Amino acid sequence: MGEDYLPGIYVQFLERFPDVAQAQGALARTVRECNPFDDRTDRLIKLAMAIGAEAEGAVRSNVRKALQHGATLDEVRAVALAAITTCGFPTAIAALGWIEEVAAASPTS
Known part of the structure; x- marks a missing residue:
């Protein structure tokens, strides 16, 4: 992709x-x-909101865009891990799964 x-x-x-x-x-x-954020930060924020909303398509899209804007895979994963205490373990684990699928298909990871 x-x-x-x-x-x-x-x-x-x-x-x-x-x-x-x-x-x-x-x-x-x-x-x-x-907004005052650079593109990388903007995408990480949007990723966090997508994870919280359990919006799979938005998570996948924002993972791709965050990586394209210079975020590292570790940073993207950290956003999902942060969801454990705010959104719940199942939400965070689902997001990590979507992140890994996107990363596996991405030439930028």
């Missing part, structure tokens, strides 16, 4: 709802421009 990997469901969303996708993209850019 390269930088341009897009899950099929996301491609379908883009094709079926281009106006919504454009508006969501504009909102995401606006929010990103308002």
Whole structure:
């Protein structure tokens, strides 16, 4: 999976709802421009939120993007480990599994 990997469901969303996708993209850019974090930190924060929400697709996406923006695999794993005490052991273990699957398929890991 390269930088341009897009899950099929996301491609379908883009094709079926281009106006919504454009508006969501504009909102995401606006929010990103308002935060003080560098891209690496931003992706690690988003990864943490995705883990807490148990959102598998978002976890996988943010792992890929965090690695692309310079985060190390150890840093990504540390985010999942931190979830043990805030989100629970099962949530953290699920996230670690998703992280390892993405890492195994990623040329940047």
